[in-house]
Structure formats: structure tokens, C-alpha cells
Amino acid sequence: MMILPVKVPRVSTLRQAARANQLMTAGALIVLLIAVVAVFAPLLVPYPADAGSATHPEIALQAPSAAHLFGTDQVGRDVFSRVLYGARVSPLVALFVLLIACAVGVPLGVAAGYFGGVPDDIIMRVTDVFLAFPPLLLSLAFVAVLPPSLTSLTIAIAITWWPWYARLIRGQAASVAGRPYVEACRALGIPRWRILLRHVLPNSVTPLIVQVSLDAGGVILTTSALSFLGLGAQDPVPEWGLMVAEGENYFTTQWWLVTYPGLAILLTALAFNLLGDGLRDMLDPRRLPAL
Amino acid sequence: MTRYVVRRVALALVVVAGVVILTFVIADVVPGDPAATWAGPHASAAQVARARQYLGLNEPLPVRIARYFGGILTGDWGISVHTHSPVLSDIGTAAPATLELVIAALLIATAAGIPLGLAAARWPGSILDHAIRIGSVLGVSMPVFWFALILQLVFADRLRLLPVAGQYDPNLMFSHPLLTRTQMPVVDSLISGNWPMLGSTLSHLILPALVVATYPAGVIARMTRAQVLDTLGETHVQMVRSLGFPERTVVGTFAMKLAWNPVAAVLALVFAYSLVNTFLVESVFDWPGLGSYAAASVTTLDTPAIVGVTLFIALVYVTCNLVVDLVQAALDPRIRLK
Numbered sequence: 001m002m003i004l005p006v007k008v009p010r011v012s013t014l015r016q017a018a019r020a021n022q023l024m025t026a027g028a029l030i031v032l033l034i035a036v037v038a039v040f041a042p043l044l045v046p047y048p049a050d051a052g053s054a055t056h057p058e059i060a061l062q063a064p065s066a067a068h069l070f071g072t073d074q075v076g077r078d079v080f081s082r083v084l085y086g087a088r089v090s091p092l093v094a095l096f097v098l099l100i101a102c103a104v105g106v107p108l109g110v111a112a113g114y115f116g117g118v119p120d121d122i123i124m125r126v127t128d129v130f131l132a133f134p135p136l137l138l139s140l141a142f143v144a145v146l147p148p149s150l151t152s153l154t155i156a157i158a159i160t161w162w163p164w165y166a167r168l169i170r171g172q173a174a175s176v177a178g179r180p181y182v183e184a185c186r187a188l189g190i191p192r193w194r195i196l197l198r199h200v201l202p203n204s205v206t207p208l209i210v211q212v213s214l215d216a217g218g219v220i221l222t223t224s225a226l227s228f229l230g231l232g233a234q235d236p237v238p239e240w241g242l243m244v245a246e247g248e249n250y251f252t253t254q255w256w257l258v259t260y261p262g263l264a265i266l267l268t269a270l271a272f273n274l275l276g277d278g279l280r281d282m283l284d285p286r287r288l289p290a291l
Numbered sequence: 292m293t294r295y296v297v298r299r300v301a302l303a304l305v306v307v308a309g310v311v312i313l314t315f316v317i318a319d320v321v322p323g324d325p326a327a328t329w330a331g332p333h334a335s336a337a338q339v340a341r342a343r344q345y346l347g348l349n350e351p352l353p354v355r356i357a358r359y360f361g362g363i364l365t366g367d368w369g370i371s372v373h374t375h376s377p378v379l380s381d382i383g384t385a386a387p388a389t390l391e392l393v394i395a396a397l398l399i400a401t402a403a404g405i406p407l408g409l410a411a412a413r414w415p416g417s418i419l420d421h422a423i424r425i426g427s428v429l430g431v432s433m434p435v436f437w438f439a440l441i442l443q444l445v446f447a448d449r450l451r452l453l454p455v456a457g458q459y460d461p462n463l464m465f466s467h468p469l470l471t472r473t474q475m476p477v478v479d480s481l482i483s484g485n486w487p488m489l490g491s492t493l494s495h496l497i498l499p500a501l502v503v504a505t506y507p508a509g510v511i512a513r514m515t516r517a518q519v520l521d522t523l524g525e526t527h528v529q530m531v532r533s534l535g536f537p538e539r540t541v542v543g544t545f546a547m548k549l550a551w552n553p554v555a556a557v558l559a560l561v562f563a564y565s566l567v568n569t570f571l572v573e574s575v576f577d578w579p580g581l582g583s584y585a586a587a588s589v590t591t592l593d594t595p596a597i598v599g600v601t602l603f604i605a606l607v608y609v610t611c612n613l614v615v616d617l618v619q620a621a622l623d624p625r626i627r628l629k
Contacts, residue, residue, distance in 0.1 A: 023428075126309070128309065132310050133608065134608060137567045137601055141317050141601040217431075221434055225435075228436045229586060230589065252448045259441070261437075266432055266433060266434060269432035270428060274428060
């Protein structure tokens with residue numbers, strides 16, 4: 001008698017989730033790919049010097065070929081190398097913007113939601129004012145009066161983004177603050193900061209995680225849009241929006257200058273939106289799609 | 292209802308005051324030294340000091356804020372550095388073109404987004420639903436300035452189906468001159484019965500309007516799908532279904548009826564978003580609206596113009612929000628009694 005190997009079904013929630021939401025998995029994989037490209041860009045790229053100030057006027061504006069997969073730009077730099085290096089610019093700006101926005105918005109939101117009353121009123125009226133501007137508009141106004149650089153850009157976008165998180169966390173914190181376990185903590189005489197840090201905050205962050213992953217795409221779009229207008233990255237930084245702007249003048253004859261950097265923006269924003277969408281469906285199924 | 296209206300309007304006024312203060316901060320506090328900027332890069336210390344005196348920067352902050360508020364209220368929004376005319380009159384000249392573009396875009400977005408959202412809600416999980424979902428995520432992930440260039444290259448430059456840029460064919464001005472009444476070429480040629488010009492203006496409007504429509508179309512499709520799916524579970528919709536109405540009517544008429552309210556609210560909000568997206572589209576298509584004005588202001592470091600446009604759009608946005616809230620409260624008592 002033969003003994004058949006018995007297959008033990010492996011319980012893998014990650015795999016189940018991946019199968020349930022293929023779009024989210026695709027988004028997560030692309031995000032991972034972009035992160036790998038960003039980290040290993042110097043090793044992956046054929047002409048690393050072209051991401052910087054190197055110029056080769058003798059091979060300017062060449063069509064895509066085996067030597068230059070995405071062609072060359074107006075000063076002869078390899079567009080493929082610059083597009084891959086671009087994974088180090090806007091996505092990194094987005095990371096810093098979201099970190100700053102959370103660092104400012106979350107404490108204010110928790111404070112407003114937990115304490116209520118006058119601090120809540122003041123913080124919420126301030127967020128009302130910031131939210132009265134479409135995000136791209138307010139960042140544009142701020143960055144336009146600051147010296148153009150990636151640092152100014154990061155600060156300008158972060159200034160417009162924190163109120164969304166303050167709002168979100170405030171709602172969560174206010175509902176958590178009324179729950180019996182928080183009341184129990186208070187009755188036990190646990191200090192306020194400890195209640196906030198150990199009980200209110202951890203129970204409020206799930207929607208924040210969803211929102212941050214959804215916003216990453218929007219921040220990358222904003223970053224590249226402002227750079228396209230000349231307000232963010234400056235040449236020779238290989239920022240995708242700036243590359244589109246620089247290629248605009250040559251576009252009708254040299255289509256590759258605009259097409260590839262733009263595709264990189266689209267792919268990156270798409271990946272984060274798919275990931276965020278999937279996370280929302282998984283973690284927070286009741287909420288409707290946000291703007 | 293009166294109490295709700297009063298409270299909501301009061302809140303909007305507080306927000307407007309805050310908006311004005313924030314734009315003051317952008318115009319006056321953030322730039323290192325407005326006097327040095329005003330005097331130019333080669334100015335002497337005496338010239339900068341004179342500029343500071345002229346701009347009133349020596350006065351205390353509260354006085355400056357009060358003066359800024361007064362200017363905003365009396366229509367003195369400053370002088371644009373690059374056009375040398377009052378910012379408010381520049382905005383008045385540029386706004387109609389942008390309004391025409393955004394209205395056309397929202398019409399396209401609604402005409403595409405609502406049927407697609409309904410189809411997705413009627414067959415959830417189907418290939419169609421997935422395709423619509425991917426399409427709408429693509430719409431909100433699209434860098435509009437890039438999409439504008441790509442459409443321009445494909446449809447205007449290569450296929451030669453549509454004009455490259457501008458609002459109408461300037462050659463037509465000789466044979467069929469356009470009378471400007473509203474500053475919106477499509478409307479102007481329509482009310483004056485100028486048919487050749489109407490054809491020209493419409494064909495010039497298509498590409499920029501399509502580009503501006505991508506974002507709202509995605510948002511509207513997703514919102515419609517979510518809202519209709521939500522209402523399909525409600526008992527009165529179930530009842531209509533059990534009465535034997537065809538599924539088409541159940542989804543399209545009965546479920547959609549409840550979904551209209553939130554969808555209309557989203558429409559009003561994406562209106563302001565689309566105004567800002569024109570900043571990235573108009574310059575590509577040489578569309579003489581607020582977006583081109585703002586883009587030109589940015590490249591010339593024209594702070595009064597940038598701040599003016601920012602303030603104007605923020606005021607439009609606050610008004611949209613206010614109108615949405617009031618209309619919703621009028622339609623749905625649950626909101627005003629909350």
C-alpha cells in the first residue's frame with residue numbers, strides 16, 4: 001500500500017488577501033518595485049552620471065535605441081537613467097510630506113478629539129480655513145513665494161496636507177474617548193498622556209493608514225505638477241514633472257522626452273491608489289470612496 | 292431651517308476671514324523681504340528702505356492686516372506685476388474662459404461618470420465593473436498636464452483631427468467676427484447665431500475639456516457606484532424589485548434617485564478641484580483663462596496675482612461648500628436637525 005503525501009493546507013492570510021484583491025496586490029507589487037528601483041538606481045541605470053549635471057550635446061535628442069532605451073534629452077542625457085533615478089525624487093518628497101503631515105496633524109487631532117471644548121473648537125476652525133483651499137492651490141501659493149527647491153516644495157505641500165489628518169484622527173479620537181475602556185483607564189487614575197498614547201491613539205490609527213496610502217498618489221501628482229510649473233525641483237534634478245516641462249518644447253518631434261517621465265508619474269500614482277483602495281476595502285469597508 | 296442657515300453662514304464667514312488672513316501670511320509674511328523683491332535684485336539699501344516705506348511694511352502687523360482686509364473688501368486686490376493692471380480686473384477678464392472650460396469638463400464627466408457608475412453598480416464584480424474601477428482609478432491617478440500634452444500630440448499634431456490650441460480659429464474672425472458679450476466664445480457664438488464660429492469654438496474646447504474631465508469623471512463614477520450599491524440594499528428598493536420592476540428601472544430610477552444628492556454634492560466639490568487643474572491644462576492649450584494667468588504669474592514671481600487667484604478660488608470653493616450644505620439641508624431634514 002502506498003502512502004500518499006497528505007497536503008496540509010497552509011493558512012496564509014496574506015495569500016488569501018492577495019487573491020481576494022488582485023488590484024491591490026498589483027498596486028503593492030508596483031510600489032515595491034519603485035522602492036527597489038529607488039534604492040538600487042545607481043546599480044540598475046546604464047548612465048548614472050546622466051541623473052546629475054552631465055551633458056553630452058553631441059548625442060542630444062536621439063530617438064530610443066538599444067543604447068538609450070528611452071532616447072536622449074535636449075542636452076544628451078539618457079532619459080531611461082533619469083526616469084529610473086526619478087523614483088528617488090517625487091516618491092521621497094511624498095514620504096516626507098506624509099510624515100510631516102502626520103507628525104503635525106495626529107497630535108492636534110488626538111488633542112482636539114479627546115479634550116473637546118475650546119481646544120477642539122480652535123483646532124477645527126483652523127483646519128476649516130486650510131481645507132477651504134483645494135490642496136494643489138494652497139501648496140502652489142506657498143511654494144511660489146518661497147525660493148524654488150525640493151525643500152520648499154515639501155514644506156508647502158505638508159502645510160496643506162496636515163489638516164486632513166487632524167480632522168480624521170479627531171473624529172476617531174472623539175469616538176474612542178467615550179468608550180468604556182477609556183473611562184476605566186481614567187477611573188484607575190492612569191495619567192492623561194498615557195491614556196492618549198497607549199489607548200486613544202492606537203485605536204484611532206486604522207483609517208489614518210488607509211488615508212495615508214491613498215494620499216501618497218495625490219502627493220506625488222502634486223509634487224510633479226508643481227515641478228512642471230517650475231516651482232519644485234530645478235534642473236538637473238531628475239524629477240518627472242520637471243522632465244515633462246523640459247521636454248514640452250521638443251515634444252512634437254521628440255515624443256519620448258515627455259511620454260516616459262509622464263508614464264512614470266501615472267504608474268506611481270496608480271500603484272499607490274490601487275494599494276490604498278484595497279487597504280480601505282480590507283480595513284474599513286464602510287467608508288465611501290473619498291475625493 | 293433658519294437656525295441651520297444662520298449657523299452655517301456664520302461658519303462660512305469665519306472661514307472666509309481665516310482664508311483672507313492665510314493669504315495675507317502668504318503675501319506678506321512668508322516671502323523673506325517683500326520690499327527687497329519689490330525694489331529688484333540690484334537695489335541699494337536706500338531704495339529698499341524707500342520701497343519698505345512705500346509698501347507700508349514699517350507699520351505694525353495689525354495695521355497691515357487691517358489695511359489688507361480693507362483692500363480685499365473694497366475690491367483693491369493689488370496691482371499685478373506682469374500685466375500692470377489691477378488683479379481683480381485681470382481675474383474678471385480671465386474667469387469666463389476658465390468657467391466655460393470647467394463647465395464643459397463637468398458636463399462630460401457627468402455624462403460619462405453616472406452611466407458608468409450605474410453600470411458598475413448593476414453588475415458588481417463583473418468584468419465591466421472591474422474595467423470601470425480601473426478606469427476611474429486611472430482617472431484620479433492621471434497627471435493632467437501630461438495627459439494634455441499626449442492628447443495634443445495624438446489628436447492635434449499627428450492625426451490632425453482637432454485644433455492644437457486656442458479658443459477658435461483666428462482666420463474666422465475676418466469672415467465671421469465673434470461678438471464678445473460673455474467672454475465665453477462658445478456661448479457668444481451660440482447667442483449671436485454665428486454657426487461657423489460655434490463649430491470652431493466647440494472643436495477647440497474638446498481636448499482641454501476632456502483633460503479636465505478625467506479626474507471628476509473617475510470620482511463621479513466611483514461615487515455613483517458606491518451610493519447606488521448602498522441604496523440597493525434598502526428595503527424600499529427591495530420592494531420595488533419584488534413588485535416586478537425590471538432591474539434597469541430598479542437601479543436607474545429608484546436606487547439612483549437616492550444617490551443623486553451625494554453625487555450632486557461631489558459634483559460641486561470637484562468643481563473647485565477642476566478650477567485648479569486648469570492651472571496645468573490651460574497653458575498647454577493656450578487657453579486664456581485663470582490657469583494661464585496663474586501660470587504666468589508664477590513664472591514672473593507676481594505675488595499679488597498669485598495671492599489674488601488663490602483667494603478668488605478659495606472664495607469660490609467656500610461658496611460651493613456652503614451652497615451644497617444648504618441645498619442638502621433643504622432636501623434632507625436629517626442633516627439640519629443633527
